[in-house]
Amino acid sequence: MSFREKTAWVTLCAILLVSVMLSVHASQLYEPHSGLRVLRLLHICVVAFILIELIAYLVLRVRYPKDARTPKDEREQLIDLKALRIAAYVYFAGSLVAVFATIHIALGGPGAVATSVVLAFVVAEIVNYTARIVYYRLGS
Amino acid sequence: MVSTTLTNSIRRLRFEQHEMTQQELAERIGVTRQTVNAIEAGKYSPSLEIAFRIAEVFGLRVDEVFAHHHRGRK
Numbered sequence: 001m002s003f004r005e006k007t008a009w010v011t012l013c014a015i016l017l018v019s020v021m022l023s024v025h026a027s028q029l030y031e032p033h034s035g036l037r038v039l040r041l042l043h044i045c046v047v048a049f050i051l052i053e054l055i056a057y058l059v060l061r062v063r064y065p066k067d068a069r070t071p072k073d074e075r076e077q078l079i080d081l082k083a084l085r086i087a088a089y090v091y092f093a094g095s096l097v098a099v100f101a102t103i104h105i106a107l108g109g110p111g112a113v114a115t116s117v118v119l120a121f122v123v124a125e126i127v128n129y130t131a132r133i134v135y136y137r138l139g140s
Numbered sequence: 141m142v143s144t145t146l147t148n149s150i151r152r153l154r155f156e157q158h159e160m161t162q163q164e165l166a167e168r169i170g171v172t173r174q175t176v177n178a179i180e181a182g183k184y185s186p187s188l189e190i191a192f193r194i195a196e197v198f199g200l201r202v203d204e205v206f207a208h209h210h211r212g213r214k
Binding site: 002003004005067070073074075076136138139140 | 170171172173174175177178181183184186187190
């Protein structure tokens with residue numbers, strides 16, 4: 001397994017872990033007048049994500065110092081771009097659906113719309129890193 | 141539409157060059173070992189620049205390392 005694939009696994013696991021943290025408190029996200037609570041929850045999730053990423057990346061860097069110093073080659077850059085393209089479509093479509101559903105179906109306010117867009121971004125990032133891992137596994 | 145495949149003889153050339161490892165070849169052409177493995181297996185077609193670097197390592201021309209095959213029309 002290449003160093004980039006290991007870092008992709010780390011990021012995917014970190015996102016999933018933070019998503020689980022968010023989903024435990026999912027009911028709070030769409031409660032009326034919960035703006036500050038939602039902000040604090042998102043703040044905690046972002047800090048947790050950064051900490052998990054930082055610690056895991058440092059561990060990988062210490063264990064594989066030579067691989068960590070090697071810059072991305074053309075195949076790895078291509079994999080990143082292909083995965084990012086898929087994620088961009090997911091984010092675009094996900095945001096539209098999330099905003100439409102929040103306004104017209106759930107009858108949510110601006111806070112709920114913002115939360116839905118953030119959730120669409122999280123889903124797009126999960127797709128991004130899953131696609132990277134699949135491309136690395138396929139070798140192309 | 142014409143379908144084509146790119147084949148190569150990198151694996152044979154590596155063994156003819158004192159059993160050069162994928163890692164050694166990767167370091168000499170500036171890519172990762174996994175990329176050399178993907179090129180050898182035909183899963184990834186390298187850029188022209190990498191193809192020239194590989195040929196240079198073995199002291200051959202690009203067309204002596206890589207071959208282009210037509211698979212007919214669809």
